[in-house]
Amino acid sequence: xxxxxxxxxxxxxxxxxxxxxxxxxxxxxxxxxxxxxxxxxxxxxxxxxxxxxxxxxxxxxxxxxxxxxxxxxxxxxxxxxxxxxxxxxxxxxxxxxxxxxxxxxxxxxxxxxxxxxxxxxxxxxxxxxxxxxxxxxxxxxxxxxxxxxxxxxxxxxxxxxxxxxxxxxxxxxxxxxxxxxxxxxxxxxxxxxxxxxxxxxxxxxxxxxxxxxxxxxxxxxxxxxxxxxxxxxxxxxxxxxxxxxxxxxxxxxxxxxxxxxxxxxxxxxxxxxxxxxxxxxxxxxxxxxxxxxxxxxxxxxx
Numbered sequence: 001x002x003x004x005x006x007x008x009x010x011x012x013x014x015x016x017x018x019x020x021x022x023x024x025x026x027x028x029x030x031x032x033x034x035x036x037x038x039x040x041x042x043x044x045x046x047x048x049x050x051x052x053x054x055x056x057x058x059x060x061x062x063x064x065x066x067x068x069x070x071x072x073x074x075x076x077x078x079x080x081x082x083x084x085x086x087x088x089x090x091x092x093x094x095x096x097x098x099x100x101x102x103x104x105x106x107x108x109x110x111x112x113x114x115x116x117x118x119x120x121x122x123x124x125x126x127x128x129x130x131x132x133x134x135x136x137x138x139x140x141x142x143x144x145x146x147x148x149x150x151x152x153x154x155x156x157x158x159x160x161x162x163x164x165x166x167x168x169x170x171x172x173x174x175x176x177x178x179x180x181x182x183x184x185x186x187x188x189x190x191x192x193x194x195x196x197x198x199x200x201x202x203x204x205x206x207x208x209x210x211x212x213x214x215x216x217x218x219x220x221x222x223x224x225x226x227x228x229x230x231x232x233x234x235x236x237x238x239x240x241x242x243x244x245x246x247x248x249x250x251x252x253x254x255x256x257x258x259x260x261x262x263x264x265x266x267x268x269x270x271x272x273x274x275x276x277x278x279x280x281x282x283x284x285x286x287x288x289x290x291x292x293x294x295x296x297x298x299x300x301x302x
Contacts, residue, residue: 041074041084047284048264048277049097053104056269060087060098060107067133069096071109089141089151093121094134097264102171102221106143108154110136110165115153125163125180126187135162138177157199158192166264171221175199178217181210189214189228206252207245218265218274223247225293227274229263230255242276244289246296260287 042050042061048069050061057076062069063084071090075082087095093113100107112122112135122135137159142149153159158175165187166178173194179202181188188210192202205226208214212232219226225246232255235241240263243255262276262285272290277283 041072041081042284045282049099049266050275050284051098051100051107051266052269053100054102054269055104058104060100062096062098067094067112069094071095071098088148097136097166099168099218099266101169101173104143107141108167108169108175109139109141109151110167111139111151112136113139113151115159122162124165125161125185126165128185136165137162138164138167138175155199157201160190160202166216168217168219168226170219170223172223174223176205176217176219176226177202178215184210186210187213187215189217207255216264218267220267220271225296226252227258227265227267227289228255229265229276235261240279242274242287244292258287258289258292260285 040050042048042059042063046063046065048062050059052059059074059076059081060071061074061084063072064070071087072084073087074084089095093111095109095111095113098107098109112124112133114120114122115137121133122137123133124131124135126134138154139151140154141151154175158164158177160179164177164179168176170176174191175194176189176191178187178189180186189205189208190202191205193200204210205214205217212230214228214230214232217226217228225244227242227244229240229242231240232243234257239261242258242260242262242265244258245255246253258274260276260278261280262278265274265276267274268286272288272293274287274289275284276287278285
């Protein structure tokens, strides 16, 4: 089955479950929450990166723009989301790109906060230039018995520069993230494996070569697939398309475009729905990936 046939099958799946998000040539995108009577808390301008506990009853997301970005928390009870409250560890600095660990025991997020007490906020690098005050390092905050701990700066082996962004966490604790390629300065994806409680030196994800910009990864807990945004072919000029790659015995498969344009993808709690920001309207949309996963599994059994 070709990519267009798979996309056609996904349209049928979308019609059944009330979800969509293909590019306009294939289907009208649906903002997350548009099909429900009560809007989800991350809907609207300025919302980004909803990440969930495994039971789907708590969400952490970003609200705001630029250096005003902060993390908010909402809980679902009896099918309704509570009024979002600012996370207690996100009162200061710029905090964004949260991702919940697959077991829900901790959160990793990006912040420009000083690494050392009384230090300076971090400068970053993206868009081909230095970004004053918009840097990022990865921080971890534990979530135990319903209470947040204090943020902990991840080791320097992971925070390789002040432009360390876009974390995603696997079930074994390995962290995928982005960082400018030292040669081309294009955004490239890396993985730091966690072995015996310690992070190994990060290395580039095999298909991310630093020639095209690859960013905003979202990895399955078992690392069976990874979703990310890129400007690689066949992405149209000045667009970012969302791709998927699958783990094989030989390593990662060649990435395939999902047919949606956007960035900052996050997997839903069941790993079957993707939340992403569509470049067309800067709002969070959702896209079912169950068809792609089912098709890949079927191909693997042949």
